Amino acid sequence: ITTNMECAVDAQSLISISLMKIHNSRTQRGGIKLHKNLLVSYVLRNARQVYIKEKYAEIYRMQQYEEVRTVCNEIQELNPLDLDSEDADDEDQARAACCGDETSLCHRGAAQPAVHVRAPSTLLGCCPFEDSSKESEPCEYRSCCMEASPVSHFDPFSADNIRHCNKTTVLDLDTHVVTTVENGYLHQDCCCDALQGGQGAQSPAKKRKGEFGGCVSEAEDVSDFTAARKRAKREDCSYSNPDYTETSNISNLISIFGSGFSGLLSRQADLEQICSKQALAGLGAWTRAIVAF
Amino acid sequence: MTKCSKDALRCDNSCGGDNCVKQRTKCALLIKSAASTAGIGAVPASRTVSCWMRPEVWTGPASPPSPSSSLICRYQDPEPADLSMEEESDTRKINNSFLRDHNYATEADIISTVEFNSSGELLATGDKGGRVVVFQREQESKSQPQRRGEYNVYSTFQSHEPEFDYLKSLEIEEKINKIKWLPQQNAAYFLLSTNDKTVKLWKISERDKRPEGYNLKDEDGRIKDPSTITSLRVPVLQPMDLMVEATARRVFSNAHTYHINSISVNSDLQTFISTDDLRVNLWNLEITDRSFNIVDIKPANMEELTEVITSAEFHPQQCHTFAYSSSKGSIRLCDMRQAALCDKHCKYFEEPEDPSTRSFFSEIISSISDVKFSHNGRYLMTRDYLTVKVWDLQMENKPLETYQVHDYLRGKLCSLYENDCIFDKFECVWNGSDSVIMTGSYNNFFRMFDRNTKRDVTLEASRENSKPRAILKPRKVCVGGKRRKDEISVDSLDFSKKILHTTWHPHENIIAVAATNNLYIFQDKVN
Numbered sequence: 113i114t115t116n117m118e119c120a121v122d123a124q125s126l127i128s129i130s131l132m133k134i135h136n137s138r139t140q141r142g143g144i145k146l147h148k149n150l151l152v153s154y155v156l157r158n159a160r161q162v163y164i165k166e167k168y169a170e171i172y173r174m175q176q177y178e179e180v181r182t183v184c185n186e187i188q189e190l191n192p193l194d195l196d197s198e199d200a201d202d203e204d205q206a207r208a209a210c211c212g213d214e215t216s217l218c219h220r221g222a223a224q225p226a227v228h229v230r231a232p233s234t235l236l237g238c239c240p241f242e243d244s245s246k247e248s249e250p251c252e253y254r255s256c257c258m259e260a261s262p263v264s265h266f267d268p269f270s271a272d273n274i275r276h277c278n279k280t281t282v283l284d285l286d287t288h289v290v291t292t293v294e295n296g297y298l299h300q301d302c303c304c305d306a307l308q309g310g311q312g313a314q315s316p317a318k319k320r321k322g323e324f325g326g327c328v329s330e331a332e333d334v335s336d337f338t339a340a341r342k343r344a345k346r347e348d349c350s351y352s353n354p355d356y357t358e359t360s361n362i363s364n365l366i367s368i369f370g371s372g373f374s375g376l377l378s379r380q381a382d383l384e385q386i387c388s389k390q391a392l393a394g395l396g397a398w399t400r401a402i403v404a405f
Numbered sequence: 406m407t408k409c410s411k412d413a414l415r416c417d418n419s420c421g422g423d424n425c426v427k428q429r430t431k432c433a434l435l436i437k438s439a440a441s442t443a444g445i446g447a448v449p450a451s452r453t454v455s456c457w458m459r460p461e462v463w464t465g466p467a468s469p470p471s472p473s474s475s476l477i478c479r480y481q482d483p484e485p486a487d488l489s490m491e492e493e494s495d496t497r498k499i500n501n502s503f504l505r506d507h508n509y510a511t512e513a514d515i516i517s518t519v520e521f522n523s524s525g526e527l528l529a530t531g532d533k534g535g536r537v538v539v540f541q542r543e544q545e546s547k548s549q550p551q552r553r554g555e556y557n558v559y560s561t562f563q564s565h566e567p568e569f570d571y572l573k574s575l576e577i578e579e580k581i582n583k584i585k586w587l588p589q590q591n592a593a594y595f596l597l598s599t600n601d602k603t604v605k606l607w608k609i610s611e612r613d614k615r616p617e618g619y620n621l622k623d624e625d626g627r628i629k630d631p632s633t634i635t636s637l638r639v640p641v642l643q644p645m646d647l648m649v650e651a652t653a654r655r656v657f658s659n660a661h662t663y664h665i666n667s668i669s670v671n672s673d674l675q676t677f678i679s680t681d682d683l684r685v686n687l688w689n690l691e692i693t694d695r696s697f698n699i700v701d702i703k704p705a706n707m708e709e710l711t712e713v714i715t716s717a718e719f720h721p722q723q724c725h726t727f728a729y730s731s732s733k734g735s736i737r738l739c740d741m742r743q744a745a746l747c748d749k750h751c752k753y754f755e756e757p758e759d760p761s762t763r764s765f766f767s768e769i770i771s772s773i774s775d776v777k778f779s780h781n782g783r784y785l786m787t788r789d790y791l792t793v794k795v796w797d798l799q800m801e802n803k804p805l806e807t808y809q810v811h812d813y814l815r816g817k818l819c820s821l822y823e824n825d826c827i828f829d830k831f832e833c834v835w836n837g838s839d840s841v842i843m844t845g846s847y848n849n850f851f852r853m854f855d856r857n858t859k860r861d862v863t864l865e866a867s868r869e870n871s872k873p874r875a876i877l878k879p880r881k882v883c884v885g886g887k888r889r890k891d892e893i894s895v896d897s898l899d900f901s902k903k904i905l906h907t908t909w910h911p912h913e914n915i916i917a918v919a920a921t922n923n924l925y926i927f928q929d930k931v932n
Contacts, residue, residue, distance in 0.1 A: 129822070143575040146663055146682045150710065155766060158768075
């Protein structure tokens with residue numbers, strides 16, 4: 113996509129402008145205009161594609177592969193869930209289990225406007241696989257991750273990831289954080305300063321239905337629509353990827369986590385991988401480092 | 406009965422509204438009668454009917470406009486001596502609530518649709534306040550040949566009111582989205598008007614006689630005491646001052662979940678379609694409690710929505726064929742004989758996107774805002790944000806002709822996105838012979854393209870530039886480099902002044918152009 117000509121507007125501000133439009137349309141007289149919001153969602157998708165590409169290119173420019181490797185090895189050593197480093201599956205399951213409840217809590221929390229991982233302490237506290245002796249280690253693990261995170265080149269985007277991803281942009285209007293959810297990955301993108309104390313404009317469909325309050329309550333109408341907009345982007349984002357079966361979506365993940373750990377086990381291996389990766393992301397709060405490795 | 410003797414354009418309803426009688430050029434307030442369900446509506450004082458364009462070059466439908474076409478513009482006025490500026494200040498004096506200055510318009514007065522009827526005798530306008538104002542063409546008179554065929558206010562009524570949908574907690578706007586006339590079959594006129602949710606069939610009829618001499622009622626309508634009646638008489642029809650009534654004959658409601666964007670009357674004159682973002686419904690004009698859904702593009706999962714319907718129209722001759730345009734820049738032609746649900750199109754018109762012009766806003770500017778069949782039924786015209794395209798119904802893979810309306814905006818799409826102008830829905834029209842097409846732009850400009858000579862002209866609808874009998878000059882937008890004297894640069898364009906709605910007389914070279922709250926009617930010069 114060629115960036116726009118004369119306007120010096122970058123993808124990020126286009127994203128925030130678009131989200132503002134969607135938000136404002138909810139209070140417009142006459143109800144939400146489906147056509148206009150669909151068009152805005154296209155701009156949003158386009159802008160985010162460019163944004164991600166730019167971010168990506170930036171990462172590659174700065175990244176030194178060896179350096180990353182080294183740091184990651186260090187992190188691996190401190191990983192409290194790495195019970196058996198040879199057994200990747202167990203590790204994934206463990207991570208998933210640890211985060212499964214938390215994430216499902218998170219997803220189903222009715223009052224929260226965005227899909228967030230809550231305080232890391234809550235997260236770690238629910239891990240059934242840890243025993244008390246390892247209590248301190250998660251913290252260290254976490255702090256290690258935290259240290260790593262400021263280094264932007266730990267961004268886990270890889271060319272392969274991008275191609276097979278399913279992306280959704282989530283704006284938390286309480287903290288003004290824009291998040292890209294990608295194949296279940298949660299990444300903090302940026303803080304949108306432009307958005308001031310607004311109400312939720314966009315977030316995973318199922319959660320949002322309860323949020324509309326006075327504006328619209330008809331399921332067919334708007335709550336479908338907000339999900340539709342996201343999905344429209346998702347669909348087109350993965351348009352070039354013919355492998356639709358591989359791409360998961362938020363609602364599927366929610367149902368997986370909703371069914372608890374047993375749900376995870378009953379799924380196919382590849383889905384498990386994907387879910388566990390999301391769980392993994394949740395583990396490290398907003399860190400990106402771990403996810404890629 | 407008291408008569409309001411104010412001029413049509415100046416009456417501010419201070420005459421009281423009741424018992425107001427319409428005369429040709431006088432105030433058009435209606436009499437509130439029991440039969441009439443129309444509310445009173447003063448002609449919005451900020452609405453002016455003005456400006457005749459008399460292009461000397463256009464003597465027939467085939468004649469092209471020459472680049473230096475002299476277009477005489479004259480304001481229509483009950484008193485020819487009045488100048489436009491005077492009228493404006495007069496209006497200001499009387500109606501401070503409507504106008505603070507001549508650039509300010511109350512939102513309710515913004516014209517949202519214009520449409521000539523099939524004979525061109527009547528011109529209807531709908532506005533954001535839910536009102537419909539109908540203009541009628543004067544009969545030609547030998548004594549004043551220059552005033553031939555001026556349009557005067559004929560009827561005003563409140564078509565739609567704001568409603569509240571309690572179930573969804575939504576307000577339904579009263580703005581009139583579209584008006585379509587039914588061809589005249591008797592002395593009365595019928596039109597369909599629609600807002601976002603409800604279509605109404607209005608009957609506009611004249612009354613110039615009334616019965617007098619009832620036995621049981623006296624002249625004021627009070628019931629007489631039967632014991633005082635000593636003789637019987639037959640009521641007699643007496644002439645009265647002409648009164649134009651509008652009554653709602655049918656209300657077609659509760660058939661659309663999404664916002665209605667267009668209506669179209671079938672050539673069979675029995676059915677019509679109403680179209681919202683995802684569905685097209687077929688109605689019979691007589692039946693209001695039922696409609697047939699003939700197109701439904703709503704996906705099973707709304708999350709998979711990628712495209713909406715933006716407009717639909719019946720073929721002008723084939724009563725089984727209609728076309729609908731989409732937000733993705735495609736048009737589908739459907740045959741109702743194929744299936745009850747016309748989800749399968751029989752023709753699909755789309756031009757592949759040019760990858761070199763791809764931008765953030767490609768999807769927005771390719772969304773079609775209007776689709777119109779030509780009068781001869783052989784072509785389709787579509788309008789997207791920057792272009793007008795003429796399609797041959799026999800050729801689906803690319804348009805026959807593409808006209809750039811305001812390509813200089815391509816570099817400004819970002820700002821236009823920010824100020825929402827990029828979502829403006831421009832309409833397009835054919836002239837009676839399908840040789841010229843017209844569409845609007847910004848800065849109160851509108852453009853005409855002659856399909857035969859490939860010439861085009863940009864004109865402006867504005868009071869400042871259109872003095873009585875003045876010659877309307879073609880305008881030009883300077884795209885870069887040195888700006889010539891009369892040119893206007895792209896950055897000086899006023900994007901709040903947009904011409905979205907235009908209509909062309911079915912037979913003659915008369916056009917009506919809506920510029921925010923003002924209606925301009927231009928016509929050929931009389932020789």
